[in-house]
Amino acid sequence: MSRIEQLIGAMTLGEKLGQLTMTAAPYAVTGPFVAGDITAGIKSGAIGNLLNLYGPDTVAKTQRLAVEETRLGIPLLIGLDVIHGHRTLFPVPLGEAAAFDPALWTATARAAAREAAADGVHLTFAPMCDVCRDPRWGRIVEGPGEDPFVGAAIAAAKVAGFQGSNLEGIAACAKHFAAYGAVTAGREYASTDISARTLQEVHLPAFAAAVAAGVATIMPAFTELGGVPMTAHKELLTDYLRGELGFEGVIISDYNAIAELLHHGVAADLAEAAALALQAGIDIDMMAGAYGSGLPIALERGLVSLAQVDAAVRRVLILKERLGLFKDPCRGAGVEAAEMVAQRRVLARAAAAKSAVLLKNDDGVLPLAKPHRIALIGPLGDAAEEMRGCWAAAAPMTGCVSVVEGLRAALPDTKIDHAQGVTIDGGDTSGIAKAVTLCDGADAIILCVGEAANMSGEAASRAHPHLPGLQQALCDAVFATGRPVITILFSGRPLIVPALAEKSAALLAAWFPGSEAGNAIADLITGKVSPSGRTPISWPRATGQIPVFFGERNGGRPFNAADHYTSKYLDSENTPLFVFGHGLSYGRFVFSNLRLSAATLTEKGAVTVQVDVANDGARAAEETIFLFTHDKVAQVTRPLLELKGFGKIALEPGARGTASLTLRGTDLRFPGPRLTPWFEPGEVEICLGTAADRTQLLTATITLVAQ
Numbered sequence: 161m162s163r164i165e166q167l168i169g170a171m172t173l174g175e176k177l178g179q180l181t182m183t184a185a186p187y188a189v190t191g192p193f194v195a196g197d198i199t200a201g202i203k204s205g206a207i208g209n210l211l212n213l214y215g216p217d218t219v220a221k222t223q224r225l226a227v228e229e230t231r232l233g234i235p236l237l238i239g240l241d242v243i244h245g246h247r248t249l250f251p252v253p254l255g256e257a258a259a260f261d262p263a264l265w266t267a268t269a270r271a272a273a274r275e276a277a278a279d280g281v282h283l284t285f286a287p288m289c290d291v292c293r294d295p296r297w298g299r300i301v302e303g304p305g306e307d308p309f310v311g312a313a314i315a316a317a318k319v320a321g322f323q324g325s326n327l328e329g330i331a332a333c334a335k336h337f338a339a340y341g342a343v344t345a346g347r348e349y350a351s352t353d354i355s356a357r358t359l360q361e362v363h364l365p366a367f368a369a370a371v372a373a374g375v376a377t378i379m380p381a382f383t384e385l386g387g388v389p390m391t392a393h394k395e396l397l398t399d400y401l402r403g404e405l406g407f408e409g410v411i412i413s414d415y416n417a418i419a420e421l422l423h424h425g426v427a428a429d430l431a432e433a434a435a436l437a438l439q440a441g442i443d444i445d446m447m448a449g450a451y452g453s454g455l456p457i458a459l460e461r462g463l464v465s466l467a468q469v470d471a472a473v474r475r476v477l478i479l480k481e482r483l484g485l486f487k488d489p490c491r492g493a494g495v496e497a498a499e500m501v502a503q504r505r506v507l508a509r510a511a512a513a514k515s516a517v518l519l520k521n522d523d524g525v526l527p528l529a530k531p532h533r534i535a536l537i538g539p540l541g542d543a544a545e546e547m548r549g550c551w552a553a554a555a556p557m558t559g560c561v562s563v564v565e566g567l568r569a570a571l572p573d574t575k576i577d578h579a580q581g582v583t584i585d586g587g588d589t590s591g592i593a594k595a596v597t598l599c600d601g602a603d604a605i606i607l608c609v610g611e612a613a614n615m616s617g618e619a620a621s622r623a624h625p626h627l628p629g630l631q632q633a634l635c636d637a638v639f640a641t642g643r644p645v646i647t648i649l650f651s652g653r654p655l656i657v658p659a660l661a662e663k664s665a666a667l668l669a670a671w672f673p674g675s676e677a678g679n680a681i682a683d684l685i686t687g688k689v690s691p692s693g694r695t696p697i698s699w700p701r702a703t704g705q706i707p708v709f710f711g712e713r714n715g716g717r718p719f720n721a722a723d724h725y726t727s728k729y730l731d732s733e734n735t736p737l738f739v740f741g742h743g744l745s746y747g748r749f750v751f752s753n754l755r756l757s758a759a760t761l762t763e764k765g766a767v768t769v770q771v772d773v774a775n776d777g778a779r780a781a782e783e784t785i786f787l788f789t790h791d792k793v794a795q796v797t798r799p800l801l802e803l804k805g806f807g808k809i810a811l812e813p814g815a816r817g818t819a820s821l822t823l824r825g826t827d828l829r830f831p832g833p834r835l836t837p838w839f840e841p842g843e844v845e846i847c848l849g850t851a852a853d854r855t856q857l858l859t860a861t862i863t864l865v866a867q
């Protein structure tokens with residue numbers, strides 16, 4: 161008999177439920193309440209898993225309680241939200257999505273996993289796979305942006321990075337399953353209610369990709385979907401994830417989510433809640449205490465069976481075994497070599513530079529020629545702590561490079577004067593005059609404005625996703641000098657900033673760049689690195705446009721300026737301020753000669769799509785090429801553009817090259833009239849270019865044919 165079966169055979173019910181319980185240690189606070197002393201619970205076997213614990217010594221001490229002082233000596237599984245780095249921070253996920261670089265996505269996850277493993281962590285609650293089209297939702301910062309194809313690509317890259325090929329890294333957790341990003345009105349924890357088609361087309365692909373990549377664990381969302389809380393959603397957790405996708409790993413509830421089934425109104429007491437969750441397929445109860453106290457009663461009432469409990473315990477023990485915890489309960493924990501830490505900072509700097517999106521650069525105001533004096537204005541110019549963004553894991557408050565520090569290091573001969581003008585969301589304008597005075601005689605004016613790190617992330621929805629506080633007044637005063645202004649915008653979402661975009665000569669969306677923020681920004685500002693980020697999300701012009709996204713459908717009365725009775729606003733354009741994919745570099749790229757390797761495509765076939773690219777600019781740069789399709793006539797309506805691929809080409813000034821992307825027949829499947837996979841013969845438009853702007857794309861047509 162295997163070790164796991166022997167253990168299950170020897171366990172009391174209490175010990176089994178302990179293996180299905182995950183309790184928060186106090187080293188990070190990620191929920192509305194924390195547990196008390198956990199020592200007794202570990203020793204009795206009532207707590208088999210922890211979250212929010214790290215540090216090699218602390219982990220070793222705690223792990224000893226489980227291994228040496230419990231009856232069966234089963235090691236603890238220790239999880240932490242290592243979302244965009246552990247001690248070294250990479251850009252927040254939405255920012256890193258803008259890099260459109262799967263190798264980078266994998267590399268930062270691998271680096272974070274190594275650093276977290278050295279700190280005794282076995283499991284990260286990442287990647288967050290929630291596609292979202294509503295910038296009011298604070299958690300948009302944790303995800304891939306608006307597009308399901310990007311979501312799937314990131315999910316696969318991150319799982320590979322965190323876990324390695326055989327869980328030699330740390331276990332990953334695809335969360336929050338599913339459609340959390342569709343919360344009503346962008347309000348955190350609100351319910352979701354979307355069509356089965358939208359669920360399939362938009363919200364499930366990233367999870368399917370995570371499962372295909374071998375993700376070890378999955379976390380259901382706090383939210384309900386069309387009347388069924390995800391924590392109790394048997395159809396999606398068991399029938400779809402385990403049945404259809406073949407997921408064999410562990411499903412971990414979100415923080416206290418099982419107890420919240422009472423608030424949802426589907427369970428009358430904790431025993432019912434626990435039974436619903438177990439029946440639905442949840443193995444581990446995070447912080448609700450529902451399995452420990454509710455399942456014994458649910459068993460007595462016959463709501464669940466012991467065999468169901470055993471199946472969940474088995475999955476948890478298999479994960480512990482796969483992670484090697486039985487052999488080495490503190491696997492990988494210890495002090496890292498200084499060189500390793502230094503290498504991670506190099507990666508963090510490159511990642512931050514690749515993630516920033518140059519939204520505007522009039523008259524080539526960037527890069528800066530060596531200025532004598534820079535006026536650096538705004539509350540985010542000297543704000544090292546804010547650079548961390550949300551979910552900063554174990555990163556120290558003081559570990560990030562601020563913009564002013566980065567610029568001073570990059571430009572030692574330049575005088576850099578800083579004034580914050582206003583605070584991020586305060587009501588005091590008395591500092592504006594001094595800030596404006598500082599602009600007098602400066603060779604360059606750089607405005608650093610945006611959100612605070614805690615204005616996005618969990619429980620951070622905003623009904624007015626504009627520049628907070630009185631920052632717009634500061635910006636207006638600086639613009640009134642009539643000088644060209646370079647604006648660096650920090651945010652965890654696409655902010656609604658039409659005035660800022662119009663009046664800034666250059667606008668760089670830096671998101672929250674992480675540990676190396678200031679150095680990476682200096683690399684871009686000085687031209688050491690050409691910007692290459694592309695926005696993974698549309699930037700609305702107005703809150704009333706939300707959701708605005710490129711994958712919309714045509715409708716029966718698409719906008720036509722000459723016809724009143726068409727789809728439009730009376731007071732805003734339909735288009736976003738910045739479209740998905742938009743982003744400038746210091747090069748100037750020209751695309752021509754779009755061609756396909758074949759005129760027809762079968763479901764099992766593939767076609768190569770090529771385009772010639774020239775860099776007619778004066779600087780070396782990298783361009784991103786997006787491959788979209790549009791199925792013009794099908795039995796169900798198709799989006800106007802669907803992303804099917806992306807790639808990059810780097811060219812020296814004056815150089816030419818060819819970009820090649822592959823389109824497979826299976827990429828053109830969609831959920832058919834009955835929502836089953838559908839491949840419909842007929843013409844499909846291939847649209848290629850640098851952003852989801854139909855007016856700028858090169859197009860060709862391919863004919864889909866039956867096998």
Ligand code: BGC
Nearest residue numbers: 190191241285335414415618
């Ligand atoms: C969040 C999860 C997170 C968990 C553990 C919850 O509040 O929704 O994303 O992984 O806490 O910290």
